[in-house]
Amino acid sequence: MSDLADRCRWIGVDWGTSNLRIWAMDAAGQMLGERRSDKGMGTLTRAEFEPAFLDLAGDLLPEGRVTPVWVCGMAGARTGWAEAGYRPVSTRALPDAAPIPLDGTDSRIRVRILPGISQDNPPDVMRGEETQIAGYLAGAPEFTGVICLPGTHSKWVQIEGGDVFHFASFMTGEIYDLLAHKSVLRLTLDDMDWSDEAFRSGIDDALARPERVSGYLFAMRAGALLNGASPDVGPARLSGLLIGAELAAARPYWLGQEVVLIGAGRLAEIYRAALGHAGLDARIADGAEMALAGLRAAADAFDKGD
Amino acid sequence: MSDLADRCRWIGVDWGTSNLRIWAMDAAGQMLGERRSDKGMGTLTRAEFEPAFLDLAGDLLPEGRVTPVWVCGMAGARTGWAEAGYRPVSTRALPDAAPIPLDGTDSRIRVRILPGISQDNPPDVMRGEETQIAGYLAGAPEFTGVICLPGTHSKWVQIEGGDVFHFASFMTGEIYDLLAHKSVLRLTLDDMDWSDEAFRSGIDDALARPERVSGYLFAMRAGALLNGASPDVGPARLSGLLIGAELAAARPYWLGQEVVLIGAGRLAEIYRAALGHAGLDARIADGAEMALAGLRAAADAFDKGD
Numbered sequence: 001m002s003d004l005a006d007r008c009r010w011i012g013v014d015w016g017t018s019n020l021r022i023w024a025m026d027a028a029g030q031m032l033g034e035r036r037s038d039k040g041m042g043t044l045t046r047a048e049f050e051p052a053f054l055d056l057a058g059d060l061l062p063e064g065r066v067t068p069v070w071v072c073g074m075a076g077a078r079t080g081w082a083e084a085g086y087r088p089v090s091t092r093a094l095p096d097a098a099p100i101p102l103d104g105t106d107s108r109i110r111v112r113i114l115p116g117i118s119q120d121n122p123p124d125v126m127r128g129e130e131t132q133i134a135g136y137l138a139g140a141p142e143f144t145g146v147i148c149l150p151g152t153h154s155k156w157v158q159i160e161g162g163d164v165f166h167f168a169s170f171m172t173g174e175i176y177d178l179l180a181h182k183s184v185l186r187l188t189l190d191d192m193d194w195s196d197e198a199f200r201s202g203i204d205d206a207l208a209r210p211e212r213v214s215g216y217l218f219a220m221r222a223g224a225l226l227n228g229a230s231p232d233v234g235p236a237r238l239s240g241l242l243i244g245a246e247l248a249a250a251r252p253y254w255l256g257q258e259v260v261l262i263g264a265g266r267l268a269e270i271y272r273a274a275l276g277h278a279g280l281d282a283r284i285a286d287g288a289e290m291a292l293a294g295l296r297a298a299a300d301a302f303d304k305g306d
Numbered sequence: 307m308s309d310l311a312d313r314c315r316w317i318g319v320d321w322g323t324s325n326l327r328i329w330a331m332d333a334a335g336q337m338l339g340e341r342r343s344d345k346g347m348g349t350l351t352r353a354e355f356e357p358a359f360l361d362l363a364g365d366l367l368p369e370g371r372v373t374p375v376w377v378c379g380m381a382g383a384r385t386g387w388a389e390a391g392y393r394p395v396s397t398r399a400l401p402d403a404a405p406i407p408l409d410g411t412d413s414r415i416r417v418r419i420l421p422g423i424s425q426d427n428p429p430d431v432m433r434g435e436e437t438q439i440a441g442y443l444a445g446a447p448e449f450t451g452v453i454c455l456p457g458t459h460s461k462w463v464q465i466e467g468g469d470v471f472h473f474a475s476f477m478t479g480e481i482y483d484l485l486a487h488k489s490v491l492r493l494t495l496d497d498m499d500w501s502d503e504a505f506r507s508g509i510d511d512a513l514a515r516p517e518r519v520s521g522y523l524f525a526m527r528a529g530a531l532l533n534g535a536s537p538d539v540g541p542a543r544l545s546g547l548l549i550g551a552e553l554a555a556a557r558p559y560w561l562g563q564e565v566v567l568i569g570a571g572r573l574a575e576i577y578r579a580a581l582g583h584a585g586l587d588a589r590i591a592d593g594a595e596m597a598l599a600g601l602r603a604a605a606d607a608f609d610k611g612d
Contacts, residue, residue, distance in 0.1 A: 078531075086532070122521070123529035153490070153524055169524040171489065178484040183477065184459075210517030211554040215428070218459055218475040223429035225384075226392070248517040 004032055008060045010068040010303060011109075012295035013053070014288070015075035016128060017042040017152075020052065023292050024060045029300070031292065041074035041081075049081035050105060061108040068303050069111045070295045072131035076113040086118035086125055090165045093117075093134035093294070098302035114298060117164055124169050128291070129155050132262045135293030136285050137162050145258035148282070150271045152177075154246060156253040168253065170246045173267075180238060185217065188224040192234030199270075200277050201232070202240020203247070207278065210248035213241050243274045254280055263287045310338055314366045316374040316609060317415075318601035319359070320594070321381035322434060323348040323458075326358065329598050330366045331605070337598065347380035347387075355387035356411060367414040374609050375417045376601045378437035382419040392424035392431055396471045399423075399440035399600070404608035420604060423470055430475050434597070435461050438568045441599030442591050443468050451564035454588070456577045458483075460552060462559040474559065476552045479573075486544060491523065494530040498540030505576075506583050507538070508546020509553070513584065516554035519547050549580045560586055569593045 004024060012023040018040035024032040039052040053069070061067050076084030082102050087095060095115060102111040116127035129149045137143055137159070147157045152173040158166045179185050206213050217238070224233040231237065247254070259275060259282040261268050268284045275282045310330060318329040324346035330338040345358040359375070367373050382390030388408050393401060401421055408417040422433035435455045443449055443465070453463045458479040464472045485491050512519050523544070530539040537543065553560070565581060565588040567574050574590045581588045 118528070118532055120532070122525045123532055124525060125528045125531055168521050169528070170520045171524050172520060174489050175481075175485075175520065178488055179481075182484055182488060183480050209555075211551060213555075214476045214478060214481060214548075214551060215474050215555050217477050219428045219430060222424075222431045222475070225431055226424055226426070226429050242520075245517060245520060249515075249519075249521050 002059055005060050005062045007032055008062070008067060010070065010299050011057055011060060012292055012299070013069060013071040013073075013075070014128065014131075014291040014295070015041055015049075015071055015073040015081070017074045020056065021288065021291075022053075022057055023295070024057075025296070025299070029296055041077065041079075046079070046081065049075060053109075053111075054106060061106075063108065065108070066110050067108060068299060069109045070298050071111060071113040072291060072295060073128035076115060076127060080113075081111075082113060084113040084115040084127075086116045086127075089117060089119045089167070090160070090163050091117060092162065093130050093137055093164055094298055094301065098298075112298075112302075114295075117167075119167060122168075124167055126155055126157075126167065126169070129157070129262075130164065131294035131298075132287060132290035133157060133159070133164060133294070134297050135290035135295075136260060136262060138293050138297045143260075145260065146253050147260050147262055148250075148254070148271065148275075149287075150261065150263045150267045154271075156250045158253060168250060170249065172242050172246045176239065176242050179217065179242075180235065184221050185238065188221050188229075188233045189235050189238065192229060192231070192236075195231030195234060195236045196273075198231035198234060199236040199240040199273070202237045202242075203244035203274050203277050204240075206241045206244025207248050210245045213245045216241050239270060240274070243271065247274060247278055254278075259283075260285055262290050308365055311366050311368045313338055314368070314373065316376065316605050317363055317366060318598055318605070319375060319377040319379075319381070320434065320437075320597040320601070321355075321377055321379040321387070322346055323380050326362065327594065327597075328359075328363055329601070330363075331602070335602055335606070347383065347385075352385070352387065355381060359415075359417075360412060367412075369414065371414070372416050373414060374605060375415045376604050377417060377419040378597060378601060379434035382421060382433060386419075387417075388419060390419040390421040390433075392422045392433075395423060395425045395473070396466070396469050397423060398468065399436050399443055399470055400604055400607065404604075418604075418608075420601075423473075425473060428474075430473055432461055432463075432473065432475070435463070435568075436470065437600035437604070438593060438596035439463060439465070439470060439600070440603050441596035441601075442566060442568060444599050444603040449566075451566065452559050453566050453568055454556075454560070454577065454581075455593075456567065456569045456573045460577075462556045464559060474556060476555065478548050478552045482545065482548050485523065485548075486541065490527050491544065494527050494535075494539045495541050495544065498535060498537070501537030501540060501542045502579075504537035504540060505542035505546040505579070508543045508548075509550035509580055509583050510546075512547045512550025513554050516551045519551045522547050545576060546580070549577065553580060553584055560584075565589075566591055568596050 075081040381387040405418040
């Protein structure tokens with residue numbers, strides 16, 4: 001038995017659409033190691049999930065003991081490893097009872113997938129974000145305020161006394177990628193440097209006249225044709241316009257609120273700068289750390305006595 | 307010499323990004339025939355334009371006579387057959403003087419490309435639409451009102467006493483195609499029927515809260531996940547949301563104005579329905595007829611005495 005397998009007591013898994021990340025955890029809740037793979041949920045058929053997991057984690061599993069595996073994210077979607085459903089708002093970020101373990105898996109593991117959260121009016125869903133939120137709330141159980149999770153489908157979440165109360169998703173990240181790489185704007189954005197000033201002007205324009213954004217977008221293309229390359233036709237302007245439009249729509253969420261951004265790297269910094277420009281000082285909590293903290297909260301709550 | 311070549315006095319060409327359409331015209335300005343090809347400007351290098359034209363029109367060209375060829379559209383772009391530039395607003399839809407013929411073409415043709423129209427503030431351009439506008443104005447020289455040209459990049463154009471005074475472009479058509487075919491919404495829209503009611507609800511929601519459109523879009527995906535297929539998550543809703551957002555931004559153009567839609571088929575009907583739902587009765591003028599009428603206006607103005 002490897003030293004890691006000897007010390008590993010449970011495994012946390014964040015299984016997104018494009019990536020898979022696992023953490024080996026010891027008896028004291030300390031992380032022994034992290035591994036990643038590009039075998040995201042979007043690339044796998046149902047039968048391929050367990051082999052993909054075992055490829056990455058097989059040597060962490062001691063024989064003769066059942067290792068709990070806690071999974072969050074898109075692995076719980078209808079076309080994922082097993083459908084984990086949604087719990088409607090208002091709700092705690094983690095379920096009240098342990099999810100039922102998956103049937104028929106390798107005898108060394110007991111796999112439980114955390115459910116997402118849904119909202120009826122307006123219709124909305126999250127899957128994976130609820131675990132990051134649980135991770136944040138593990139360190140601030142009575143938090144009341146707003147959590148923003150930037151990403152492909154960014155989310156604004158109102159938290160009331162530790163409950164997920166209401167939320168709204170926006171397609172900002174996906175629309176940015178489509179416009180930057182698949183639309184006529186790709187001809188404009190190529191090789192342009194970032195400009196803080198162009199970013200802020202995009203935020204200002206979109207916040208002031210959000211209905212004009214699709215006009216402002218074509219004006220970037222026209223401006224490039226008429227006046228050549230400039231920051232006003234570059235990626236910072238596009239980012240500012242789209243995030244500004246999101247801020248305009250999400251204003252009831254953030255205006256006058258305490259806002260925590262859960263995310264990582266450049267994207268979280270960009271959202272923090274956008275909120276700062278709108279007069280709000282947001283804190284950043286690291287997205288991967290929050291996912292792991294949420295998985296740990298589930299393991300702590302439901303694996304006692306295992 | 308073919309009968310067509312004997313009677314053909316000039317050729318009109320509408321050369322767009324994805325399609326090429328030509329009309330053979332007789333001495334009385336009557337159309338002898340129309341031909342189309344999919345050799346759009348987007349698929350051709352500069353050297354390939356003349357061969358593509360001659361493939362389609364070669365048998366229409368008598369020997370021993372120079373046939374005028376009038377071209378509008380993207381063939382005049384920087385990467386087209388030859389750059390035809392832009393004329394700034396406010397301006398007549400057609401130039402005041404005949405464009406300079408292209409150098410070095412086949413001796414049987416004299417090719418002139420009509421320039422586009424530009425606007426400095428906000429930056430905007432059109433190329434091809436100005437000829438359709440000229441075609442409409444040929445039949446209504448003193449028109450004052452608004453012309454809307456739906457399409458990949460739809461345009462709203464204020465006409466004052468026959469002049470192009472101001473205009474605004476929106477990426478509505480391109481964004482629809484990206485969302486319907488490349489985004490997560492493609493999973494929702496597949497095989498869904500059109501619903502007038504869902505279309506109108508999309509217009510209403512976007513007109514009332516245009517800043518929320520990217521949220522309404524994700525709500526379609528969430529609604530499909532939670533409640534299954536319904537018109538509220540289908541293409542009519544997407545179309546209503548995006549056209550409604552455009553109408554919200556273009557409101558200064560159409561509110562209380564006389565509006566003419568230049569376009570064809572389903573898209574023109576959809577815009578007419580959208581404007582009708584917003585309380586405005588727009589007329590439709592056929593896009594291809596207007597392009598040909600504009601080319602004819604150029605030939606009439608500049609080929610006299612040829």
